[in-house]
Amino acid sequence: MSALSKKHDVFQAIADPTRRKLLNLLADEELSVTLISKHFPISRTAVSKHLRILAEAGLVQKRKVGRETRYRLEPTPLLELKNWLAFYERFWDNKLVMLQHYIEHDRKTDV
Amino acid sequence: MSALSKKHDVFQAIADPTRRKLLNLLADEELSVTLISKHFPISRTAVSKHLRILAEAGLVQKRKVGRETRYRLEPTPLLELKNWLAFYERFWDNKLVMLQHYIEHDRKTDV
């Protein structure tokens, strides 16, 4: 067993766009909860809950520094996702599928 | 715009373990709803709803054959996931992270 009990898995954790944005934000630097929540239109408490879910999935690490809690990305669990995805690689190795994707590329890859 | 309205995105679609199992099942062969639901402990109607969500995310295609509806995998939208994941590759290119992953590899990659 890893540190925190895995109530949430990585698939569920990244399902929410706010949490994906959090991961993106924490990729570059370790940040305190207050600083993080500056980037979102929701309350600090709501951000804090998202961070807890990410922590349960092992996707972020937290560290207490004085009165603040700083979070940083922990990318390792994303390997599970990569691994899951690997099974389907054979399907899009097909060049036609690739082409099809980039032609009808109407939705921008947000977050 | 693609065929079905994208009410559900691929991240949300694969968040559910039942839906991941569905994708896995439909990777090999096109199957009717009744046949598909034989593989699950839930009702046919429940399976049907999961299939609709997958279809909305573009991950399955459906085809009417007589009185049955057959579903098959449509892997293209998984490229969005792969693309999202690519951003984080630089973090686990670190060999130590890889090692860490395989050492504490306690959870099997289910589904």
Added chain:
DNA sequence: TTGACATGAAACTAAATGGTTTCGTATAAT
């Protein structure tokens, strides 16, 4: 034509999710 099969829509339910506000506690600053 009558009956069986395949499916999805509809209505409903319990639980999970994403959000809020309020409050207690710990740490820092004056």
Added chain:
DNA sequence: ATTATACGAAACCATTTAGTTTCATGTCAA
């Protein structure tokens, strides 16, 4: 010592989710 800051726990709320059962419709078989 007092005040301000940083945070999470708690209680609450609305919406979504994952499931159910029932029903109507379309298609195949006898």
